[in-house]
Amino acid sequence: MLEHVLIGQYVPGRSVVHRLDPRAKLASLFLFMVFLFVSRELVVLGAAAVLTAAALLSAGISLRFFWKGTRLVLIIVALTFFLHLFLTQEGRVLLEIGPLAVYSGGLLEGFVVGFRLLLLIVLATLLTLTTTPVDLTDGIESLLRPLSYVRVPTHEFALMMSIALRFIPTLLTETQTIMKAQMARGAAFSRGSVWNRLKAFLPVLIPLFSQSFKRAEDLATAMEARGYNGGAGRTKYRELSWKLSDTLIFCMFLAFAGLSLWTRIG
Amino acid sequence: MKHNRLVVMMEIAMMTGLAVILDFVRVAQMPFGGSITLAAVPLILLAFRRGAGAGITAGVIFGIINWMIGGYVVHWAQMLLDYPVAFGVLGTAGFFAFKRSWTLKRKLTAVIAGTIVANLLRLASHFTAGVVWFRELAPDGMSPELYSFLYNIAYIGPIIVITILIMVLIVRTGERLFHPETS
Secondary structure, rough: OOOOOOOOOOOOOOOOOHHHOOHHHHHHHHHHHHHOOOOOOOHHHHHHHHHHHHHHHHHOOOOHHHHHHHHHHHHHHHOEEEEEOOOOOOOEEEEEOOOOOEEEEHHHHHHHHHHHHHHHHHHHHHHHHOOOOHHHHHHHHHHHHHHHOOOOHHHHHHHHHHHHHHHHHHHHHHHHHHHHHHHHHHOOOOOOOHHHHHHHHHHHHHHHHHHHHHHHHHHEEEEEEEEOOOOOOOHHHHHHOHHHHHHHHHHHHHHHHHHHHHHHHH | OOOOHHHHHHOOOOOOOHHHHHHOOOEEEEOOOOOEEEOHHHHHHHHHOOOOOHHHHHHHHHHHHHHHHHOOOOOHHHHHHHHHHHHHHHHHHHHHHHOOOOOOHHHHHHHHHHHHHHHHHHHHHHHHHHHHHHHHHOOOOOOHHHHHHHHHHHHHHHHHHHHHHHHHHHHHOHHHHHHHOOO
């Protein structure tokens, strides 16, 4: 039942996009996400398309991976396009099929809304395809650091996230071991009514939770024994490094944000 | 750093990890995406065990990891509401924590009420996310509220029922899990 578990969508690679600093990628995506919706001008849409296409091409990830993760959302994009196509009644009639009429305004509206959505989905998916969850966590911690001045425990937050990610494979093995042990005793997890399946899960869940709480206690003790003392003055094994390419990419997205804002106001 | 605080932090990490794993165990599959899983169980259990703060933290972390390993983004507000906020509010179940000395009936009432409230808040979060981005997308004349509500209740409804059943079963056979001093 758990064999199809594929932790993360990350596709290993050495492309420019893979090697960018996660902070640069997160910040750029954030700018893109906000400013894509600020303006409806064709030039902004064109710039967004160029940025997305450039990122996609330089990441060297086959479209197969995109299709796998975004199938459902792409159906929504298509649905959005057709809804606008048939329901917007502005401009002149381009095509009439029985009771349905396609107006030029509808075609434009459907294209703008659907295309924008598509670009955002592609770029956001690209981030998770080219960045490991651990790198993303480091990036998020670093970007949230200003909050630590108002006493938000950002370091602890990132630590818990890293440990959760690190322990997913371990907990998965444990889950499988317990499930096999219960199957050997005759438990059936994928047969019978929902109620019976739920009841079959209970002898898995209770030992699983029990062991995990014990593991948490052991981990805390082990960390204290090694002198863990909270975030202050703690050094890192893996440091993020901001490179020239990161600045360049971020500036490109900053320029996009500026363009979008300028066409809106101007 | 206090030992107890560190233990709670590690419990948050472990329960988040378990939620990620349980999210892959499909109890039932819904026709329009949205599968019924037990991912909420460790988060709600932790909220009852360690209070709403720990529960909310675990939920937010789970939401972010969930987005990282296969979420989708169509709008910045949708991203926040569908991931960190939607799962973070599950931690509010912790406000319904019960004591060991209570009668079984009172305990069950607390667990059921907490689970329902937490999941309704999650529903509200997904609902708002749906309205936000559907309003951006849908042509005039379609009600984003109705659409979003129907879409979300279709899978959160069954999740509420299943989570309640599991939580009740855990109270009856593994109550020690709810109280840190005994497990």
